[in-house]
Amino acid sequence: MKKHNFYAGPSILPEFTKQKTAEAAVDFAGTGLSVMEVSHRSKEFVAVMDEAVALVKELLKVPEGYSVLFLQGGASLSFLMAPYNLMKSKAAYLVTGSWASKAMKEAKYFGEVVEVASSKDKNFNYIPKAFEVPADADYLHITTNNTIFGTEIKTDLDVPVPMIADMSSDIFSRPIDVAKYDMIYAGAQKNLGPSGATLVIIKDEALDKTGRTIPTMLDFQTHIKNDSMFNTPSTIAVYACLQTLIWLKDKGGVEAMEKINIEKADLLYAELDRNKLFVPTVPAAEDRSRMNVTFVMAEGYEALEKEFNEFATSKGMIGLKGHRSVGGFRASIYNAMPVESVQALIDVMAEFEANH
Amino acid sequence: MKKHNFYAGPSILPEFTKQKTAEAAVDFAGTGLSVMEVSHRSKEFVAVMDEAVALVKELLKVPEGYSVLFLQGGASLSFLMAPYNLMKSKAAYLVTGSWASKAMKEAKYFGEVVEVASSKDKNFNYIPKAFEVPADADYLHITTNNTIFGTEIKTDLDVPVPMIADMSSDIFSRPIDVAKYDMIYAGAQKNLGPSGATLVIIKDEALDKTGRTIPTMLDFQTHIKNDSMFNTPSTIAVYACLQTLIWLKDKGGVEAMEKINIEKADLLYAELDRNKLFVPTVPAAEDRSRMNVTFVMAEGYEALEKEFNEFATSKGMIGLKGHRSVGGFRASIYNAMPVESVQALIDVMAEFEANH
Ligand SMILES: Cc1ncc(COP(=O)(O)O)c(C=O)c1O
Ligand SMILES: Cc1ncc(COP(=O)(O)O)c(C=O)c1O
Ligand SMILES: [Mg+2]
Ligand SMILES: [Mg+2]
Ligand SMILES: [Mg+2]
Ligand SMILES: [Mg+2]
Known part of the structure; x- marks a missing residue:
């Protein structure tokens, strides 16, 4: 039976990425060696890193003056590295979910942290709109897509200070205006590749302004000066990321991807709205994530949750269980x-409705 | 032509590890999904992590009271995490190479650092023996194998304080007495797996003694409490590490491995001593690494270096060039x-000698 992979992360990757990585696991770039057993300083691997960086710059139209890095540690280590490198004394955070809260926590070691707004009052089921960013904040940190709660900031905000964005779960899903950000970061394990690589895009001139001594591995300059090779990068993870970037360019890049993502999300939310058994957890259409569609059983049908989960699983749907802090489905x-998998899920929902 | 992979890291992996990882890159544990695209919290991946931890404990006879972690960031991030978590105010470092120096540098943020000895005077071509460790030091940090300079501490030292050891390039090459160490760490990319995973073995009761507030991701307790799943681990890298651990156990474990490693190293050093064209860079046999055999052209034959490199390459030898700070070969x-690859290198050296 065909499996449809709805995991939140690590999550579905293109067939191309999987095949190419499987091949390179035994024979990489014609070396006769695995991509896991060649030196990161070999010309073959340096070419992988260079091409991956170049494709990120091309696909996201990264302006001059920004560095693109592939690091380790996940987005969670960037929660710390962001303020360590960029916060002088005051930072602003928009709290739209658990990841945003965790990011904000790490900034507290470095000075005053202003929570400009939070949607915690409604279990993070909306994006706060009317908030003020202190003009003297070093940056505003946002989480563009809230993987757990299914909300998304789908445009580049206009605020009076530079932004830092955790784009772990929606990078490459749409064009972005990189110039509005001092830093963008993302754990690779959603739209880019396997876990083990962290993508960081950073404005060079935003660095070296804190007066702080930064431990070597936490200092972005360390990694910039060494082209992400100060120490050994996660070579197979970067290789897999490169394959996804190649695939993405071939598909028409982030502009084409945005169109398909809108189509997929519209289809699924329309079914959720239509189907009497289900309701989306995010009421406002403009706040609904195109990446993580969260929903619960409609009032009166709560008892069917377990049955639907089993039914969907029996039809090849994987990873639909919602995060424990929201419940329901994601x-x-x-x-x-592919659109076909979204359609397959819709069919399963409609069939389940017909049975009840 | 058969390739013989002498890279220093990332480096040769068992065929078993490569094949299993290639298979799992397209179909993992019968899920029909890639190991790169299943949730780290899926029962299939949790089983991978659990088995990897259990095998590390079994193979190294890790005593009760120690935690085994698979983290990200490489050994280089552990240079920082070690003193952050374990140094109260005074730490001792044995400086046997560049990695040891880099480790020591990070300790300086946290208090007094005593360099108990250094072999820098002879470009790190020996292991200092007569040094004193201050009894009030929180730990002695050692680098058991000096990947760049080809020296190795092949026994567990007797010192009056607990040890922290960077075993990046010789872990699993011999049995060790874990009880002598408060912490052992290793980037996976030599004897364990691909880069992207970092193995940490840590004594639980050595933690929480510094009074220091530690940022979340740098705090070993974070990772202990969450079984290395506080954030997303490098899933494909951990999967590959597990395959190597399974292979290692099948080969007879670290006891069997030590015998073979002694055999391989003895063969190669014997040829280096015998062959008029080459000399090992480490004079004392007891200091010579069984993992990285460093050598240069003998006096009078220096001009042949480039020719030997080309000759060896033409015979399928890969990665023999020495680190730029030592020159020559490694x-x-x-x-x-396998012993056969060591023999193949010996044959190439003998043939080259016969030609000159
Ligand atoms: C939006 C967001 N930020 C951060 C993280 C944490 O990423 P990592 O596990 O790579 O540290 C996640 C993980 O799912 C995420 O979805
Ligand atoms: C002994 C030793 N320590 C530390 C390192 C650094 O490891 P990483 O690149 O994983 O940070 C290396 C890398 O070769 C090494 O050989
Ligand atoms: Mg969230
Ligand atoms: Mg409905
Ligand atoms: Mg060294
Ligand atoms: Mg000789």
Whole structure:
């Protein structure tokens, strides 16, 4: 039976990425060696890193003056590295979910942290709109897509200070205006590749302004000066990321991807709205994530949750269980998810409705 | 032509590890999904992590009271995490190479650092023996194998304080007495797996003694409490590490491995001593690494260096060039390197000698 992979992360990857990585696991770039057993300083691997960086710059139209890094540690280590490198004394955070809260926590070691707004009052089921960013904040930190709660900031905000964005779960899903950000970061394991690589895009001139001594590995300058090779990068993870970037360019890049993502999300939310058994957890259409579609059983049908989970599983749907802090269901429909899989889920929902 | 992989890291892996990882890159544990696209919290991946931890404990006879972690960031991030978590105010470092120096540098943020000895005077071509460790030091940090300079501490030292050891390039090459260490760490990319995973073995009761507030991701307790799943681990890297651990156990474990490693190293050093064209860079046999065999052209034959490199390459030898800080050659002969490849290198050296 065909499996439809709705995991929230690590999550569905293009067939191309999987095949190429499987091949390179035994024979990489004609070396006769695995991509896991060649030196990161070999010309073959340096070419992988260079091409991956170049494709990120091309696909996201990264302006001059920004560095693109592939690091380790996940987005969670960037929660710390962001303020360590960029916060002088005051930072602003928009709290739209658990990841945003965790990011904000790490900033507190470095000075005053202003929570400009939070949607915690409604279990993070909306994006706060009317908030003020202190003009003297070093940056505003936002989480563009809230993987757990299914909300998304789908445009580049206009605020009076530079932004830092955790784009872990929606990078490459749409064009972005990189110039508005001092830093963008993302754990690779949604739209880019396997876990183990962290993508960081950073404005060079935003660095070296804190007066702080930064431990070597936490200092972005360390990694910039060494082209992400100060120490050994996660070579197979970067290789797999490169394959996804090649696939993405071939598909028409982030502009084409945005169109398909809108189509997929519209289809699924329309079914959720229509189907009497289900309701989306995010009421406002403009706040609904195109990446993580969260939903629960409608009033009166709560008892069917377990049955639907089993029914969907029996039809090849994987990873639909919602995060424990929200309950219900979450269909993650990242870039690599074909419209057909979204349609298959819709069919399963409609069939389940017909049975009840 | 058969390739013989002498890279220093990332470096040769067992065929078993490569094949299993290639298979799992397209179909993992019968899920029909890639190991790169299943949730780290899926029962299939949790089983991978659990088995990897259990095998590390079994193979190294890790006593009760120690935690085994698979983290990200490489050994280089552990340079920082070690003193952050374990140094109260005074730490001792044995400086046997560049990695040891880099480790020591990070300790300086946290208090007094005593360099108990250094072999820098002879470009790190020996292991200092007569040094004193201050009894009030929180720990002695050692680098058991000096990947760049080809020296190795092949026994567990007797010192009056607990040890922290960077075993990046010789872990699993011999039995160790874990009880002598408060912490052992290793980037996976030599004897364990691909880069992207970092193995940490840590004594639980050594933690929480510094009074220091530690940022979340740098705090070992974070990772202990969450079984290395506080954030997303490098899933494909951990999967590959597990395959090597399974292979290692099948080969008879670290006791069997030590015998083979002694055999391989003895063969190669004997040829270096015998062959008029080459000399090992480490004079004392007891200091010579069994993992990285460093050598240069003998006096009078210096001009042949480039020619030998080309000759060896033409015979399928890969990665023999020495690190730029030592020059000459380095044959890394880690666990996964078969005796036959060492013999092939010896044959090439003998043939080259016969030609000159
Ligand atoms: C929006 C967001 N930020 C951060 C993280 C944490 O990423 P990592 O596990 O790579 O540290 C996640 C993980 O799912 C995420 O979805
Ligand atoms: C002994 C030793 N320590 C530390 C390192 C650094 O490891 P990483 O690149 O994983 O940070 C290396 C890398 O080769 C090494 O050989
Ligand atoms: Mg969230
Ligand atoms: Mg409905
Ligand atoms: Mg060294
Ligand atoms: Mg000789």
